[in-house]
Amino acid sequence: MKVIIIGAGTGGMCLAHGLRRAGIEVAVHERDRTRTSGLHGYRVGISPNGARALKACLDPELFATFVATTAAPYTKLAMLTERYRPLISIDFADLPHTSGDPEDGEHNVSRMTLRQVLFTGMEDVITFDHRFTHYTQHADGRVTAHFDDGDSDTGDLLVGADGASSRVRRQYLPHATHTETGLVAIGGKTLLTERSEQLVPEQVRHGFGMYFDRRGQFGITHMVRMPYGSRSDDELLARWPGLRFDNTTDYVSWAITTSRSIAPADLLERTGADALALAGELSEGWDPRWLDLIATADPGSTVALGIRTADPVPAWTPSTVTMVGDAIHTMTPGRGAGANTALRDARELRDRLVRVRDGETALLEGVGEYEDLMRRYSSLAVRESLEFMNDNGTARRPVIGPLSVMAQRTSMRVVDRIPPAKRRMARGMQKVRDSELV
Numbered sequence: 001m002k003v004i005i006i007g008a009g010t011g012g013m014c015l016a017h018g019l020r021r022a023g024i025e026v027a028v029h030e031r032d033r034t035r036t037s038g039l040h041g042y043r044v045g046i047s048p049n050g051a052r053a054l055k056a057c058l059d060p061e062l063f064a065t066f067v068a069t070t071a072a073p074y075t076k077l078a079m080l081t082e083r084y085r086p087l088i089s090i091d092f093a094d095l096p097h098t099s100g101d102p103e104d105g106e107h108n109v110s111r112m113t114l115r116q117v118l119f120t121g122m123e124d125v126i127t128f129d130h131r132f133t134h135y136t137q138h139a140d141g142r143v144t145a146h147f148d149d150g151d152s153d154t155g156d157l158l159v160g161a162d163g164a165s166s167r168v169r170r171q172y173l174p175h176a177t178h179t180e181t182g183l184v185a186i187g188g189k190t191l192l193t194e195r196s197e198q199l200v201p202e203q204v205r206h207g208f209g210m211y212f213d214r215r216g217q218f219g220i221t222h223m224v225r226m227p228y229g230s231r232s233d234d235e236l237l238a239r240w241p242g243l244r245f246d247n248t249t250d251y252v253s254w255a256i257t258t259s260r261s262i263a264p265a266d267l268l269e270r271t272g273a274d275a276l277a278l279a280g281e282l283s284e285g286w287d288p289r290w291l292d293l294i295a296t297a298d299p300g301s302t303v304a305l306g307i308r309t310a311d312p313v314p315a316w317t318p319s320t321v322t323m324v325g326d327a328i329h330t331m332t333p334g335r336g337a338g339a340n341t342a343l344r345d346a347r348e349l350r351d352r353l354v355r356v357r358d359g360e361t362a363l364l365e366g367v368g369e370y371e372d373l374m375r376r377y378s379s380l381a382v383r384e385s386l387e388f389m390n391d392n393g394t395a396r397r398p399v400i401g402p403l404s405v406m407a408q409r410t411s412m413r414v415v416d417r418i419p420p421a422k423r424r425m426a427r428g429m430q431k432v433r434d435s436e437l438v
């Protein structure tokens with residue numbers, strides 16, 4: 001059996017590792033040797049679902065490298081008003097985890113470093129500068145992937161791991177559409193110094209902060225403290241081969257999410273200092289420390305994002321084409337579940353393909369089983385991620401808006417004082433990040 005994967009992103013590479021370790025022939029085709037997308041230099045939160053998939057698919061040594069290169073874990077998640085008044089504060093120690101093992105925990109990872117880890121030892125598997133254009137399915141079920149340089153590759157199964165704008169999905173399931181949520185965001189990085197640390201509320205100086213304003217906008221801060229201290233690059237490389245980029249600088253990652261109805265029409269075209277200035281304007285009336293955090297950010301780090309979500313797709317008949325990750329279920333960043341769901345897909349599909357290799361199941365049966373399961377957990381993750389982002393939507397309505405903000409703030413403060421209610425809420429938030437809690 002030969003598996004062809006389109007896209008060397010998080011999901012595609014985790015699957016490629018898992019298959020190669022299982023002795024299944026695999027070829028990955030990736031269009032970009034170097035990723036330039038705005039988020040590439042940012043963190044991504046790997047949940048227990050994601051960590052378990054990485055543990056299952058990577059060589060133990062590489063999984064250890066992944067763990068060793070993660071930034072300091074969070075101690076707290078706090079929700080506050082835009083004036084930094086506390087609403088709810090949750091200790092990560094109180095979040096339900098199944099064990100203290102790395103595969104059951106939350107990890108704060110640099111996307112660049114994760115990509116380096118996932119590329120390690122896979123030079124013979126990935127072909128770069130191969131932009132997939134379309135596939136052809138043959139009568140015997142085999143599939144040929146075609147690339148824009150005229151090359152092609154034929155295998156028994158084609159896996160689209162080519163992200164939210166997937167060409168595999170557009171050809172295979174053209175009716176699987178996306179909806180613009182009407183939400184847009186500007187994010188940036190401010191170097192973490194003694195001064196900038198003071199610009200973040202104390203309770204989230206080692207954690208994750210969420211800030212809700214009265215106009216239905218919300219902000220986030222992530223403290224990204226790298227594990228490298230003052231060690232030299234040589235020492236690092238000796239210890240963790242494969243770590244080539246400088247991802248050693250600590251920073252505060254922040255973002256403000258707003259609605260197209262509030263933001264200027266050209267928000268998505270804004271870059272650099274222009275985008276920073278706009279983030280400041282949108283935050284008018286917020287705590288002066290927040291405004292300072294934005295004003296002192298690195299203009300080159302800013303990203304402006306439109307937020308899309310996948311529409312539900314009815315079940316389809318399995319074939320020798322399938323998909324993992326954003327290619328089939330792009331979701332809003334509301335629950336930080338997109339990459340983790342892509343990783344879970346990789347693990348679930350790998351498990352079924354191992355059974356196909358062992359003759360325990362037929363290929364289409366294995367693919368169908370994976371797709372049934374994937375549709376179930378990914379539709380929950382897409383829905384929950386969207387609901388979270390929309391929660392604040394009523395704040396933007398005339399008349400009931402201010403009332404809903406008041407009600408939301410009161411209920412958060414009440415929940416904060418009732419430990420069992422707070423635990424239930426934390427558990428609800430973790431549901432799509434840790435399938436063992438469902």
Ligand SMILES: Cc1cc2nc3c(=O)[nH]c(=O)nc-3n(C[C@H](O)[C@H](O)[C@H](O)COP(=O)(O)OP(=O)(O)OC[C@H]3O[C@@H](n4cnc5c(N)ncnc54)[C@H](O)[C@@H]3O)c2cc1C
Binds near residue numbers: 007012325
């Ligand atoms: C602001 C923000 C914050 C987020 N935070 C989190 C978080 O904390 N936790 C989390 O789990 N998720 C998070 N996500 C979601 C996460 O980034 C994505 O869900 C995840 O990257 C999807 O992985 P993937 O492997 O499916 O696709 P990708 O990582 O997008 O990989 C797709 C790959 O396919 C390649 N490709 C595309 N087209 C072609 C083609 N035609 N030919 C060849 N190659 C191609 C691309 O170059 C790329 O390498 C966040 C998203 C956003 C927007």
